[in-house]
Amino acid sequence: MIIETIKLDTGLCITLLDQTRHYFGGYFHVKVLAYCDVPVDPAYFDDDAERSDAAERMGTSVRFERVLEKMAVPESGIESVRSQLTQAFHETSVGYLSAADFALRFVRSEYLKRIKKSSPIRNSRA
Numbered sequence: 528m529i530i531e532t533i534k535l536d537t538g539l540c541i542t543l544l545d546q547t548r549h550y551f552g553g554y555f556h557v558k559v560l561a562y563c564d565v566p567v568d569p570a571y572f573d574d575d576a577e578r579s580d581a582a583e584r585m586g587t588s589v590r591f592e593r594v595l596e597k598m599a600v601p602e603s604g605i606e607s608v609r610s611q612l613t614q615a616f617h618e619t620s621v622g623y624l625s626a627a628d629f630a631l632r633f634v635r636s637e638y639l640k641r642i643k644k645s646s647p648i649r650n651s652r653a
Contacts, residue, residue, distance in 0.1 A: 530613060535625050539563050543613060547581065550599055557608045558596040561616055563624065564588040570636050581638050584645075589637045593620060 533541040546558040546636065566588050572578040595612040 530609070531619060533617075535621075535623060537627060537630065539565060539624060539630065541621070541624060543616070545609065547605060547609065553597045553602050555602060555605055556596065556598050557600045557605055557612065558575055558594060559609060559612045559616070561593045561595065561620065563591045565591055565630050565633050568630070571631050572638075581634075584641045585634075585638060589634055591633060643650070 528545045530543040530569050533543070535541065541561055541563045544560045544562070546560050548556050548558065550556045567581060567585050569578045570580075572581050593616070595616055597608050597612065600608045
């Protein structure tokens with residue numbers, strides 16, 4: 528269930544999803560997933576080869592995700608905890624995601640992570 532959609536001045540849109548589940552007995556795992564699909568802009572890359580490689584590795588967008596959660600919440604506290612998690616996200620992450628250079632920095636960071644993952648690991652014993 529969508530709790531909220533936050534439209535940022537930068538054009539990005541953050542969705543907060545409620546993923547709360549029963550944990551045990553009368554207790555719940557309160558979980559809110561915050562996500563935003565960040566477009567992969569070719570201008571974020573230095574040359575055609577890098578742009579092409581980035582498009583192949585990432586496609587047209589990269590997903591930013593944060594999980595906000597609290598375990599073992601009594602049923603009577605679900606709404607309050609969900610509200611606290613959502614409020615904390617607004618106070619901390621929304622400002623970060625609203626920065627004019629967030630998309631550029633995030634896409635570049637994700638690209639570099641994918642390059643590292645695909646790099647062969649050198650065995651020092653070889």
